[in-house]
Amino acid sequence: MIELRAMGQLGMPELLVILVIIIFLFGANRIPEIAKGIGSAIRNFKNETNDSGSPRTATCSSCATVNDPDSRFCRKCGTKLS
């Protein structure tokens, strides 16, 4: 709805016509399915951006050993992992 409003040219009657066309094309029982699909697509996108932002492994700053992400100390040299 926010995206449609951002277009600036669609009023409430046009939105209702579009909604009726969508219901006619997909069937009213498919709407939750479509909404779920859009929701999971957004979730996947967020997960991908999170993955690129924070690495899943904890690399030791002094010996460069790759440790488990939840480990607090390096398993090789014992340096505290941030």
Ligand SMILES: [Zn+2]
């Ligand atoms: Zn280390």
